[in-house]
Amino acid sequence: MSNERLRAAMAAGGWTYATFAEKTEVDPKSVERWVNQGRVPRRATAMKAAEALGGDVHALWPALRQARAARAVSPELVALYDRRADVPVSRYTDLFAQAREHIDVLVYAAVFLHEAYPRLNDLLRERAAEGCSVRIALGDADSENVRQRGEEERFGHGIESRCRLALMHYRPLVGVPGIEIRTHGTTLYNSLYRADDQLLVNAHIWGANAFAAPVWHLRRNGAGGVFDTYAQSFDAVWATATPVQEE
Template identity: 85%
Template sequence: MLGEIEMPNERLRAAMAAGGWTYAALADKVEVDPKSVERWVNLGRTPRRATAMLAAETLGEDVHALWPSLRQARPARAVSPELVAIYDQRADVPVSAFVDLLTQAREHIDVLVYAAVFLHEAYPRLNEVLRERAADGCAVRIAVGDPDSTNVQQRGGEERFGHGIESRCRLALMHYRPLAGVPGIEVRTHATTLYNSIYRADDQVLVNAHIWGVNAYGAPVWHLRRNGAGGMFDTYASSFDAVWETATPVREG
């Protein structure tokens, strides 16, 4: 290209010399013309990605070390079409945002947490809202952390909350247990590693990301709205389903 400065690829030259590779030998191995290999070395030309990867594998080198320009990834989208809002931390999200989301649900409500007792503490009518949604035909699934599980206990140590998180899981169970057995509502306990707390209502979800050593209220939240199949929303919905399959039903009591 006019104006482009061509420089030898000394890293490639050294790798070939160390392995005793000639232009012709490497060209035969990767199925190109020897003059192409010569241009890679002397003019710094970059081969096609598939050819470069085969050449690097043949030489026992990292492809990006030989041709750094191949490190360039596809440009990321500045904003996902599914992203409605992002909050620096859960404490910035008004409880009304959670309640409004659940109240508007018509088909699905899924909640995956360890405890999240802040909802009941800030909105004592939460169970009534869930009963009302279920009575209108909405399928409600609640998964809270098993306080006796290793992962819950480990999270307490990681967040420097100690046994407090176990106590909050037990408190969450006390809040949700009256819903066990209500038609349309299922309550289960799970023992999985919780990477994100998920609050889904139909095609919208609030995702509270978890950060090692940070309490959930101090971690970010993103609000997503489903925009076609296979997006971020579906990724979190599938994650909920996977955890749900491992969870244990809570008995009435």
């Protein structure tokens, strides 16, 4: 199917296949295919062509508008899990083991990590000894937000108990060079597990325990993306959190 809008726009501007190809930095045969076969160029090339013609790129190639609307997946998304329970614990520990610069954990409790992988503290010590910065932010069991979360999940005082248990698990790491443990009382919208440029985000759903909520695995793809949004969120909570002192 030919592209009559493109053909008319080129004719109005006095463009030949050769001159338009030179302007858009493609082969003349590519331009011929755009016109006669209705081929759609890459978005960057189409934008350049539309600018040369003084037209609307989506009017010339409506398929590009449809393609953009259909691309609902972020280039930073590696995987999406329906529930945290579907994520193998090895996914977390493998990411931590590969980290060279940053390990950041923002949770209320997440005691499932220690329960399923008793060597977690040893792993974090090893990474810190290699120069990796380890920051763990746990929920303050005495905070109002933690108490309310327990009511919303119909978990009662269980969430508070798990926050205390999580602190017991991590307390042996207090004072280890390169590792810092803090407690926070913020409203937690997502639990975050970062290892360098990869991040597991456990969304929180009102009334549901975190194990039943989805997890997305992100890999940073340039500045200003979804990964950086969550990383900045961690830093904001970390700044309000209270360091856990050695006993």
